[in-house]
Amino acid sequence: MQDAVLRYLRHRTADREGANDVAQEVVLRLIDLRRCQQIGSVHALAFRIADNLLIDRARQQSRMTDLPDEEIACAAPCAERIVGSRQMVDILSRALRRMPPLRREVIVRRRLNGQSCAAIAADLSLSSAAVEKHIARGLTDLRAALERNGLGLEDLSA
Numbered sequence: 001m002q003d004a005v006l007r008y009l010r011h012r013t014a015d016r017e018g019a020n021d022v023a024q025e026v027v028l029r030l031i032d033l034r035r036c037q038q039i040g041s042v043h044a045l046a047f048r049i050a051d052n053l054l055i056d057r058a059r060q061q062s063r064m065t066d067l068p069d070e071e072i073a074c075a076a077p078c079a080e081r082i083v084g085s086r087q088m089v090d091i092l093s094r095a096l097r098r099m100p101p102l103r104r105e106v107i108v109r110r111r112l113n114g115q116s117c118a119a120i121a122a123d124l125s126l127s128s129a130a131v132e133k134h135i136a137r138g139l140t141d142l143r144a145a146l147e148r149n150g151l152g153l154e155d156l157s158a
Contacts, residue, residue, distance in 0.1 A: 008047060025053055026046050029049050105124065106135055
């Protein structure tokens with residue numbers, strides 16, 4: 001019986017391994033059915049079971065291919081991260097506005113514009129040590145603002 005079902009399945013599908021699996025499943029189901037009920041035509045039932053199992057496998061495989069791959073998934077950040085980032089930008093913007101003008105100018109030039117300490121010192125007629133102190137104090141102010149709002153520097157990378 002299994003050989004006949006296997007030939008039938010191989011004729012209906014190109015998947016050799018799948019055909020072997022379905023043929024074994026057919027035999028197992030026939031054995032279970034024969035234990036609990038009388039079967040009129042074992043051959044007809046075997047081919048009907050084989051057809052139904054092929055249909056079930058095709059449905060299952062189509063569901064599996066319909067699922068998006070992780071590589072295809074959207075690379076955009078999730079809504080939760082967007083809201084958190086906007087909240088953090090708002091907190092940092094308010095903290096920058098509260099800073100003394102010179103400290104704010106130094107922080108913006110160094111951290112946002114990427115200017116060197118020497119260039120900032122030359123442009124603002126300050127010593128390099130003064131620029132470094134403004135940067136240190138400004139970063140302390142920004143860190144404190146984040147902590148007051150329940151956020152920390154580790155939240156910047158999350």
